[in-house]
Amino acid sequence: MAPIKDRFTxxxxxxxxxxxxxxxxxxxGSGTVVHPKATIFAITGPIVxxxxxxxxxxxxxxxxxxxxxRIGDENLFEIGCRVECPSIGDFNTISTRARVHYTLRLTxxxxxxxxxLVVLPEEEVLEEHTVIYGPASxxxxxxxxxxxxxxxxxxxxxxxxxxxxxxxxxLRRGDGA
Amino acid sequence: xxxxQPVYYPKADYIETDTGNKVSRRATIAxxxxxxxxxxxxxxxxxxxxxxxxxxGPGHAVVISLGKYCLISEGCILRPPYKTYxxxxxxxxxxxxxxxxxxxxxxxxxxxxxxxxxxxxNCIIGKFTMIKDCAKIADNTVIPPNTVVPALVLFSGSPGQxxxxxxxxxQELFESQTKQYYNRFQPLEG
Numbered sequence: 001m002a003p004i005k006d007r008f009t010x011x012x013x014x015x016x017x018x019x020x021x022x023x024x025x026x027x028x029g030s031g032t033v034v035h036p037k038a039t040i041f042a043i044t045g046p047i048v049x050x051x052x053x054x055x056x057x058x059x060x061x062x063x064x065x066x067x068x069x070r071i072g073d074e075n076l077f078e079i080g081c082r083v084e085c086p087s088i089g090d091f092n093t094i095s096t097r098a099r100v101h102y103t104l105r106l107t108x109x110x111x112x113x114x115x116x117l118v119v120l121p122e123e124e125v126l127e128e129h130t131v132i133y134g135p136a137s138x139x140x141x142x143x144x145x146x147x148x149x150x151x152x153x154x155x156x157x158x159x160x161x162x163x164x165x166x167x168x169x170x171l172r173r174g175d176g177a
Numbered sequence: 178x179x180x181x182q183p184v185y186y187p188k189a190d191y192i193e194t195d196t197g198n199k200v201s202r203r204a205t206i207a208x209x210x211x212x213x214x215x216x217x218x219x220x221x222x223x224x225x226x227x228x229x230x231x232x233x234g235p236g237h238a239v240v241i242s243l244g245k246y247c248l249i250s251e252g253c254i255l256r257p258p259y260k261t262y263x264x265x266x267x268x269x270x271x272x273x274x275x276x277x278x279x280x281x282x283x284x285x286x287x288x289x290x291x292x293x294x295x296x297x298x299n300c301i302i303g304k305f306t307m308i309k310d311c312a313k314i315a316d317n318t319v320i321p322p323n324t325v326v327p328a329l330v331l332f333s334g335s336p337g338q339x340x341x342x343x344x345x346x347x348q349e350l351f352e353s354q355t356k357q358y359y360n361r362f363q364p365l366e367g
Contacts (some may be wrong), residue, residue, distance in 0.1 A: 019205065037205055037225055057205075057225050057254060079254055079284050096284050096301050114301050115319050115335060135319075135335040156266035157259065160233070167227030168208045 004043065010174035011051075015162050018170035026065075028174075029053070029073070033161040036169055045069060050090070052158050053077070064102055072108070074154055081112075089128075091151065111142065181361055188364035190222065199362065204249075211238060215275060217244035217359050224249045229258040230268040240268070244275030244292065246355040252282040258304035258322075269305075276355040280316065291328070292349040309349045315340070 009027040015029060017036040024042025028034065029051040037057040040047060040139055045066045050073040055061070058080040063069035065086050072090035077083065080097040089108035094100065098112040101119040105124050112118060112131035126132075128140040165171075191199045196216035205220035206212065208229030220226070226249070231238045240257050249255065257271045273290040280298035289308040290296075294308050297316035304322040308314070312326045315333035326332050329347060331340045 036207060057227070057256070079256065079286075096286075114303070114321075153261055153266070156261060160259075160266050160268075164229065164231070164233075 008172075008174050010172065013162075015165050016172045017165065020172060022172075031158060031162065033165065035161075035165070036061075042069070047071070050075075051173055054154070054158050054161065055152070056080075059083070064095070072159075074151070076154060076157075091154075105140050109142065109144070152169075181357065183361045183363045184358075185363055185365040188366055191364070197216075197359075207245055208240065211240035213239055213242040215247070217245045218243050218247040218249075219359065219362055220249045221251045221253070221281075223251050224253045225255070227254075229345055230257050230259070232267050239270055241271045241273070243273045244277065246273060246276045246352075246359055247273060248278045248355070250279060250281040250283070250298075250360060253279050254284045255279075256284075258286045258288055260305070274310070276352050278355060278358070286322075293348050293355075295351060311343060311351065312348075313343060 004024045007025045008022055011030040013026060013030040014028045014032045016034040019036035020034050021039040025046035026040055026042050027048045030051055031052040032049055034055045035057045036053050038059045041062045043064055045063050045068055047063050047069045049071045052073055053075045055077045056079045059077045060082040062084045064084060069086055071088045074090055075088060075092045077094050078096045081094045082099045083094060084102040085100055085104055085106055088106045091108055092106050092110045094112045095114040098116045100112060103120040103123050104118055104126060107128045110126050111131045116132050116137045118132060118137055125176045131140045131142050160161060179297045191201050192240045193199050198214045198216060198218045200220045201222040204220050204224040206226045211228035211231050226241060228240045231240045241255055257268045259268045274292035277290055279296045282298060283296055283300040285302045287308060288302045290308045291310035293311045296314040299317045300314055301319045303320050306320050307326045308326040309328040311329045313331045318333050318337040319335035320337040329343045331343060333340045
């Protein structure tokens, strides 16, 4: 395998802590917050992360495919989750220590519950508002209630983090800066 | 006092404070000025403690306070819980009592953990959980947000549920267990 070339494009308004493990070709959009100890691995293809995402500590995002892994806007990756989805839409929540395999693609407004393991034998696209929950990774459809409140919380959360994290952590800049 | 084997650690890997706290050099501690350790507390390597996520507002804010004889095992993540209250987003402090053992790779976002609490390995303790004194959480338990775990019970499963009551002697037993563990945790020179 050819050696991985590192190229990071980090938007000037993104907050990426120094203690983050980045590998390969990675683009991080405006307002996205990456906590310390997160790992983003673009092994074969590049990873593009949209705006206002929150990536918490010990999160692992891996792209094992050749094509670009696209992550949309305002997604929340909670502590210690592992994501290999080739595409993720907007406003998704992947909860604490959930693991999602590369066979699943997320659209928008999906929730993967805490500690869920999602490994599918065939490729699948998860429909909007799907919730995967519980130890057996069961599924349900979210009615969309509390959607505005949830969004509001997420906006305030990322706004807070953008303000507070730089006070206590060293930040990382992109190659261009 | 006891015949259990000591647990040795290389001396250079840990920092020992005057009050007997042993903190691994390989633990990630963000915002240490906002963290209080009660003394004789052990923080193992690869643990992550987030003291930087503080409550906004003037003055000094304590984010995480740990009592004495606590153990934070390898790969544990302690981070304070957050919510919006009256339209303002904030992180809220996390208080952990004395004689609390937290197992390896557990994620804790609790608001309060009492004294003599034992939490197993690979648990997920949701936001704003209250764990009362002498409770025990089994390995691999997932406690959903805002749960209250009463005193002297064993919780287990996903979602974490009541399994059984614990005997009243739990406090004495667990106190001697945590003290023993601290005494067994000895440096190895060289």
